[in-house]
Amino acid sequence: MHLQQFYIDGRWVDPIGTGSIDVINPATEEAICAIALGSAADVDRAVAAAKAAFPAYSRWSRADRIALLQRIKDGFAARHDELARLVSQEMGAPIKMASSAQVASGPNHLAEMIKVLESFAFDSAHGTTLVTREPIGVCGLITPWNWPINQLICKVAPALAAGCTMVLKPSELSPLSALVVAEILHDAGVPPGVFNLVNGDGPTVGQAIASHPDVDMVSFTGSTRAGVLVAKAAAPTVKRVAQELGGKSPNILLPDTDWERSVTLGIARCFGNTGQSCSAATRMLVPADRHDAVAEIAARVADGYKVGSPESEDSQLGPLISQTQFDKVQRLIQSGIDAGARLVAGGLGRPEGLNRGYYVRPTVFAGVDNAMEIAREEIFGPVLSILPYDTVEQAIEIANDTPYGLNAYVQGKDLERARTVARALRAGSVHINYPPMDRGAPFGGYKQSGNGREWGEWGLAEFLETKAIVGYEAA
Numbered sequence: 494m495h496l497q498q499f500y501i502d503g504r505w506v507d508p509i510g511t512g513s514i515d516v517i518n519p520a521t522e523e524a525i526c527a528i529a530l531g532s533a534a535d536v537d538r539a540v541a542a543a544k545a546a547f548p549a550y551s552r553w554s555r556a557d558r559i560a561l562l563q564r565i566k567d568g569f570a571a572r573h574d575e576l577a578r579l580v581s582q583e584m585g586a587p588i589k590m591a592s593s594a595q596v597a598s599g600p601n602h603l604a605e606m607i608k609v610l611e612s613f614a615f616d617s618a619h620g621t622t623l624v625t626r627e628p629i630g631v632c633g634l635i636t637p638w639n640w641p642i643n644q645l646i647c648k649v650a651p652a653l654a655a656g657c658t659m660v661l662k663p664s665e666l667s668p669l670s671a672l673v674v675a676e677i678l679h680d681a682g683v684p685p686g687v688f689n690l691v692n693g694d695g696p697t698v699g700q701a702i703a704s705h706p707d708v709d710m711v712s713f714t715g716s717t718r719a720g721v722l723v724a725k726a727a728a729p730t731v732k733r734v735a736q737e738l739g740g741k742s743p744n745i746l747l748p749d750t751d752w753e754r755s756v757t758l759g760i761a762r763c764f765g766n767t768g769q770s771c772s773a774a775t776r777m778l779v780p781a782d783r784h785d786a787v788a789e790i791a792a793r794v795a796d797g798y799k800v801g802s803p804e805s806e807d808s809q810l811g812p813l814i815s816q817t818q819f820d821k822v823q824r825l826i827q828s829g830i831d832a833g834a835r836l837v838a839g840g841l842g843r844p845e846g847l848n849r850g851y852y853v854r855p856t857v858f859a860g861v862d863n864a865m866e867i868a869r870e871e872i873f874g875p876v877l878s879i880l881p882y883d884t885v886e887q888a889i890e891i892a893n894d895t896p897y898g899l900n901a902y903v904q905g906k907d908l909e910r911a912r913t914v915a916r917a918l919r920a921g922s923v924h925i926n927y928p929p930m931d932r933g934a935p936f937g938g939y940k941q942s943g944n945g946r947e948w949g950e951w952g953l954a955e956f957l958e959t960k961a962i963v964g965y966e967a968a
Contacts, residue, residue, distance in 0.1 A: 497529045499692060500675045502542035503685025509534040514665055514694070519585040519812040520803050520850045528668050531693035536660065536701035539689035543631045543658035544707050546686025551628045551656040558654055559610050564681035565653075566603040569596070572677060576642065576670050581803040583667040584638055585811040585851070586766065588803055594766075598643035599674070602948070605932040606650040609950045613654075615957075623965035626957040628656035629733065630709030633702035635695075635723065636671075637715045638664035638814055639769040639873075644714045644737075645671055647936075647947045649678075649688065652712075655956035660689045660708070662698045666814055695719060703727045703734075710735065710956065716871075717897075717941045735945030735955045737771070737937055739871045740899030743892035744774040745914060747885065747905030752783065755904040756790040758927045760877060762902065764798060764855055767810045768875035769818075771942075772900040772922070776861075776868055778888045781881040788837050788859035788879055795838035795855045795877070800847065812851040813874055819851040822874035826856055829867040834858040834878070863891050871897070885914065893919045898939025900924065921946070 497513070498505040512530035517523065553561075569576070576599075577592040586595050616625045634648040641663060652659050663671035675690045691698055699719075703711050703726035710733040713723045717738040727734045744762065746755050762774035779787045801808035813819050826841055839856030853874050861868050861878040868878050882888040892901060901920035905911040908925070915923040921938040935951035937943055945955050 494669065494672050496526050496672070499529065499531060499535060499539070500679070500688070500690040501535075501539045502689065503679070506538075508532070509538070516583055516666070516669060517815065518582050519814050522816070522849060522851070525582055525669070528665070528692050530665070531662075531691040531698045533697065533701040535691045535693070536698055536705060539660040539691050540631060540702075540705050540707050542686040542689055543660055546684060547628075547630060547658045550658055550684055550687050553656060555610060558656065559607055561681060561683065562603055562607050562610070562650060562653060565678060565683075566600045566607070568677035568681050569600040569603070572673055576673055579669045579673065580641060580667070581811075583669045584641065584814050585803050587805070587808040587811045589806055589808075590766070591803070595640065596642055598640065599646045602643070602646045602932055603650050605949055606654050606953065609933070609953055610654045613950060613953060618966070621964055621966040621968050623962040625960050625962065626954070627960055629956055629958045630657060631707055632657045632659040632956060633705065633708045633711040634659050634661045635699050635702060635711065635713045635715065636661065636663050638666040639766060639771075641667040641670045642674065645674055647952060648712045649674075651947075651952040652956050653683070653687070654953050657956050658687045660691060660702060662691055662693060662702060665692060665694050668692050695722070699723065700726050704730065706730050708732060712945075712955065713737075720943065736943035737945075737947060738899075738941060738943040739897055740771040740773070740938065740942050741776060741869065741871055741895045741897045742772060742774050742900040742902065742920070743776045743778055743895075743918070744902040745778045745888045745892055745904065746780070746783075746787070747903065747907070747911060747914065748780050748783070749906045750904040751906070752787065753790060756787055757794050759902070759904070760791060760794045762927070763877045764795075764810060764875040767813060769814065769873050771871070774900070774902050775872065775877060776863075776892070777877060777879045778882050778891055779879060781883055784859065784879065784881040788835070788857070791857045791859075791877065791879060792837040795857045798855045798875075800844045800852055800855065810855060810875055813853060814851070816851060818873060819853065822853050822872055822876065825867055825870060825872050825874075826876060829858045829861070829865065829878070832862075832865045832867070833860075834865060834867060835860040839876075863894055869895065889914060889917045896941040899937075899942035902927070
């Protein structure tokens with residue numbers, strides 16, 4: 494799997510340094526393998542390759558780029574099962590979820606980007622001026638561990654569609670699936686230098702990418718804390734920075750909602766991927782007179798979740814990614830108890846029968862105040878907070894009282910009322926009545942949840958510069 498190599502200029506090459514890091518299976522707490530850690534010198538090599546490849550690749554025709562994306566999409570089919578197994582091992586996703594959601598997200602986003610590219614208007618006329626959108630150049634892509642394929646393709650697909658070249662740093666916690674994706678890209682005929690991969694940690698490789706003078710744009714997904722560091726590193730070279738960061742998403746259950754359905758699906762939106770999603774619906778806002786009834790439903794639903802080995806087809810939740818994340822979630826559960834929130838499901842420690850692995854108990858707190866730490870900090874585990882409200886206006890105020898603004902959710906039978914509430918929420922995406930996923934919708938956040946948008950035509954636009962050619966048409 495080229496564990497001790499990087500993909501640079503169309504070849505697998507040995508790193509300049511000798512550093513390495515173990516990749517830990519979070520279900521067993523044991524090392525799967527070790528990968529090479531890159532250095533600033535490795536980033537220099539990769540950026541130089543991307544810079545050299547840009548002039549030729551940026552002139553590829555729309556038809557050729559569409560055909561390339563289609564070959565990459567086809568390449569996923571042949572390696573789907575292998576990728577699912579790797580994702581399950583490296584970040585603990587239950588195998589069924591790894592296959593149906595984690596890996597499937599790659600070809601699904603590629604299909605959407607192909608559709609966008611087929612009709613995207615790169616040129617528009619404004620009188621005698623032509624406004625054209627061109628590839629921005631060399632892009633640095635830094636991706637997280639929690640959705641390793643989804644976040645990789647959300648960046649690579651629009652960058653390729655735009656005509657950009659790139660250097661990718663996947664998370665050192667879940668790098669194995671990215672190595673297979675690099676092989677898929679190579680086999681699909683991505684030209685040398687267009688796509689490059691350097692493994693490493695954030696302070697070394699991430700910093701080198703973000704600060705590199707020959708990188709024209711950085712697209713980063715991760716924590717808000719790390720996003721601030723990326724922005725600071727990028728500032729001296731005034732490069733574009735697109736970021737998808739943390740979230741603390743509210744889920745407003747309006748007084749006329751279907752309670753059983755709304756609570757059950759709300760738990761699913763919170764606990765999906767073992768709670769390790771920035772868009773997780775972690776704050777459930779309910780009318781005060783329905784609070785206790787909702788807490789009973791939530792406790793019953795949470796207690797019904799099966800936590801277990803990612804290899805088991807029956808497991809709904811797997812382990813958290815690391816000891817560090819396990820300790821953080823335990824600390825935050827304790828903080829909720831100490832703050833006086835009412836624990837109605839789950840709690841501290843591992844689920845019964847699981848004495849090894851970073852497993853946590855699916856947890857629900859009731860009677861939560863929005864000033865509590867569990868209501869304000871992104872927990873990144875299967876922990877739900879239920880908050881009561883007296884009026885819908887107060888619910889909106891509580892929902893918006895957060896430094897984040899990535900996703901929000903509204904449930905109610907009166908669609909017009911739900912639409913009015915959705916418009917009042919300060920979030921990049923608002924979901925009414927748990928709709929199907931729309932990969933063509935823009936994905937990104939307000940406030941400390943980031944800037945820029947991914948997915949669909951908005952994701953493609955992030956990798957383009959706008960140029961006005963004045964006098965293009967004779968007056």
